[in-house]
Amino acid sequence: MMRSGLAAGLLLATSSLAVAQDKSPRPSKTNAEAQRDAVEAGYANAPIEEREERSKGSVTVAGKRLPYTATAGTLTLRDLEGKPTASMFYTAYTLDGTKPGTKRPVTFFYNGGPGSPSFWLHMGSFAPVRLQTGNPEFIRPAPYDVAPNPYTLLDKTDMVFLDAIGAGYSRPLGDMKPSAFYGVDEDADAFAKAILRYATKFGRWNSPKFLFGESYGTLRSGALAYQLQDRGMALNGVVLFSSIMNYGYRQPGxxxxxxxxxxxxxxxxxxxxxxxxxxxxxxxxxxxxxxxxxxxxxxxxxxxxxxxxxxxxxxxxxxxxxxxxxxxxxxxxxxxxxxxxxxxxxxxxxxxxxxxxxxxxxxxxxxxxxxxxxxxxxSDAISGAFIGSFQDYLTHRLGYATEMPYRLSARDAPGWTWNWKHDAPNRGGQQNNPNTAIDLAAAMRANPYLQVLSMNGWYDMATPFFGTENDLGHMMLEPSQRPNLRFAYYPGGHMIYLNPEALVTMKRDLSDWYDRAVAVARSGTPPVTPSVAASEGPVSGPN
Structure with missing residues (x-):
């Protein structure tokens, strides 16, 4: 039975009140004790022991049938002493036959918010299944059409969709406070630990590794690319999808x-x-x-x-x-x-x-x-369909059952406050309004094979593409590094994949880009990729 961390917080508050009344010293509770108290109180909570629910599926891409294993599970994050601090929920898709030590690529996907779970990318973009969407109109109520996705990236990479701590089924464990995860650097640290844990648990250290973040997830990717590299994991590529990497320009005045x-x-x-x-x-x-x-x-x-x-x-x-x-x-x-x-x-x-x-x-x-x-x-036009279809898919097709509520945002949790301060690498200093393009630039300078693809929707008014061009254009890359940064544009909004015509073009561009990124690491000589523009000047996709 999985229980909620809310009980632990309430019980700890009661314990603190008792200490204040009798003034007698009492030892703080361990994670295990806090977890036990939550269970006894009848709350649903995330598990300390990692959980996995596996199921089989298949999808046909370009006429080829791809059998895969879907895993809905949790990764336990730990501090340097081994104390469990959080449980991060994920859904992974791996091509059947993939074994530990494989050289097959793996990509980690996440949404933004901050505080959003990853079901938007999961149900709309490049997973082996997809909610069917069409013209820019209100998606009709249930039943929803979730079908195999012929534009999945499974032919190029295994995929892992990660939920931020406090969102979805991801939770702090035991006596850990949400503030330990609710911040620019705190959030990046949690994702770094989860990715490192996944690579260790499933033998993916020798696989080409990619990050795929949407919206605030792109700001996370900048910090995360540098943090992972600083911890010994060199990435092959980063996809920046509908980017906002710099909050500084949004200051009033x-x-x-x-x-x-x-x-x-x-x-x-x-x-x-x-x-x-x-x-x-x-x-x-x-x-x-x-x-x-x-x-x-x-x-x-x-x-x-x-x-x-x-x-x-x-x-x-x-x-x-x-x-x-x-x-x-x-x-x-x-x-x-x-x-x-x-x-x-x-x-x-x-x-x-x-x-x-x-x-x-x-x-x-x-x-x-x-x-x-x-x-x-x-947002109103699509939210019900994405939320409803994911809840049904996760429970009845992937078989992940729990009494915990699936949080649509960590902002719904008690005590939500986001720490916007960011310690940028090198001479970046501490920022009150983060700009992690600085971090990404540092990672690209340190790793000359790191490829970055910026994907943008013409009609995205949440994260305007010209702001992205400005931020990435001020990373001050050397001429020899600039071909590693590429741009692409599509007839869509923030969630470009809502447009099925754009999805077709994006899959083509991503396939070429993945081939290029893997080839760069193997040979050091990047091949020509005509469908995605190099950073010397932004060019358009289809009109």
Missing amino acids: LDQVYINYLPSYAATAWYHNRLPNRPADVATAVQQAREFATGAYMSALAKGQDISAAERDQVAQRMSELTGLSADFIKRANLRVDLARFQKELLRDQRRVVGRFDSRYMGTDADAAGERPETDVS
Whole structure:
């Protein structure tokens, strides 16, 4: 029977009160004692002993049948003395016949949040099964269509989907406080321990190893790539999917966030046909916005309130042509259009708003005159389907049964507070607003074979692609290292894989990239990969 860590916290609080009343010293409880108390109190808790539930499946990729073993289980994290500190839940897919010591690649997937479990990537992207999605519209209620995924990456790599501590079925153990895991560096440390444990337990130290993070998971990947390397695990590759690696530019009063968003506004206005001179493709609209953002727009914002009326009018007019908003609205916003205002304003004459995670989605608010959307329609449209299909799949197809609640976010746990401080390597210093592109750059300099692929959706308004280009473009890599960083763009939002057409292209690009990354490590001579652009200049995927 598995029990919750909440009981341990309540019992420890009661014990502390008793100590305060009688002033007599009492020894602190061990993990085992706290675990036992939780069991006796009737709470469901994560197991200290690692658990595994295995099942068999198969999927056909490019006409070839791939039999695999799915494992839903837990990894026990321990400190240097061997004390268990947390239980991390995972789901792994390994090609049948894979043995310890194999040279077959393995990839570790995770979502972001911070504090999100990995079921979004698990059910939507490259696992052997996938929730079927289509056009940017509300997914109908149950029954949901979960089917074998012909675009799975299983033909290239085994896959391990990891849930952050406090999310899903992952929990602190015994007397460990959530604060030991809820922070930039604390979270990266937990994932590093889990990956090291998985490699040791299943004999994967000699396998090519990859990280695949989405959203805040990309910030984690920057820190994690460096931490793993610092602990003796050199990676072959890192996939940055819908990235946010730098929270510094989001501080109030800074203008970089408006520069970062402008090309995303242009892409969204192009998609919804709101541009007065609409280019033939979204890539052209985006490139026009890029050039304006780093030229006249950046210059205008830098002048602050001292900008001349003539320059303000000129910049507002050009912004209007690029974003579909009126020049008057832009001037009233001081040339600085917040995301929520853009979402509300673009289609206001139609009484519609656009989504944040995916601006292709449209919705309606009760108040069409409001300043910001009442909800994110792109999140509402898919959440029920992803949550419901995963819960059914995990319990009834993978056979993982527990009385614990599956937390949709660690933010739902008592005492949620995230420590945003980050100790960057080398001369990075301590950051109050983390930028782990510094960590990733340090890992790439130390490991000249480390390949990085940045995958971006044109219509992602949560983590705008131009911000990613800016962050990765300031890693200050040497010319010889820059070909190891590559970019790709797709017609989708934050969860690009919702678009099945984009999924086809992404699978092709990832297959080529995995082949390249493995070949680089084996020969030291990277082959040409035409479908994914090198970092010398971002190029577009399909329109």
